[in-house]
Amino acid sequence: MGSDFKIHSICVVKNEGDVIGYCLKEALKWSDRIIVYDGASEDNTWDVVCSMASDRIIPWKQDGKVFQESLRAEVFNAFRAESRPGDWWCHLDADEFYVENPRAFLASVPWPYHVVWGIAVEFYLTKQDVEQSQMTGGIEEEIDRLKYYSINHSEPRFFRDRKRLVWPEDVGWPIHMGPVYPKRLLYKHYKYRSPEQIQRRLDTRRASVERGFTGWGHARESDWRQKLTDARSLKEANGGQYEYREQDLPRHLEAPAKRYLKMALHQLRIFP
DSSP: OOSOOOEEEEEEESSOTTTHHHHHHHHTTTOSEEEEEEOOOSSSHHHHHHHTOSSSEEEEEEOOSOOOTTHHHHHHHHHGGGOOTTOEEEEEOTTEEESSOHHHHHHTOOTTOOEEEEEEEEEOOBHHHHHHOOOOSOHHHHHHHOOEEEEEEEEEEEEEOOTTOBOOTTSSSOBTOOOBOSSOEEEEEOSOOSHHHHHHHHHHHHHHHHTTOOOOGGGOOSSGGGGOBOGGGSEEOBTTBOOOOGGGSOOOSOOHHHHHHHHHHHHTTSOO
């Protein structure tokens, strides 16, 4: 444990012009640097990123290749020399905002735990939102109006760097990434923010699927109205408190025997 580490955030984006600036501003509160890979956005995403460029926000490149989760490996390998063992790498999406400060959380993660999962508080644009609000403010005001959520998704968000860690550029995460810490971090996920944004999101993802990407089965509708949710099927946010049951989430810990074996292999330096 300890606070002597840096956090390197990898942000792969496309057509997130409405939210990317706010994302970068918020992530700077806990990231030491944020490296942005733009998938040839057709809106103002890249312009916003470049306007915020600094020694901590790095607009790395634009590339219009078909999206794959492994694109983050390109960023990691390009900037790995500027990281050191014990630093943390973050999978940062443009529409994610952490409920608690990741830096404070990561400082409490003991060795040999090397992976931290996040729990997504999934906010939705509801039929009631569209009927009752014009949603004409800035992005902070717009997402603050979204009150209805569900929690049923969890996936890795941080991993700790080590000297022998390898991330091939054809896989979504490093090889032998490490034992998973039992506690998870909550983050708010605003994937559906406005009618215009939802339509752009659906169009962008369908185009990637047509070019060969095999994911995003949840985002293949053709019209934004198909993604509206009835508020009565969701929970309502109440002062930053979010309700969920562990049994409703994907399992993030392996069976005890496998987990202890993996921890032993890492401690013996057989795994990185």
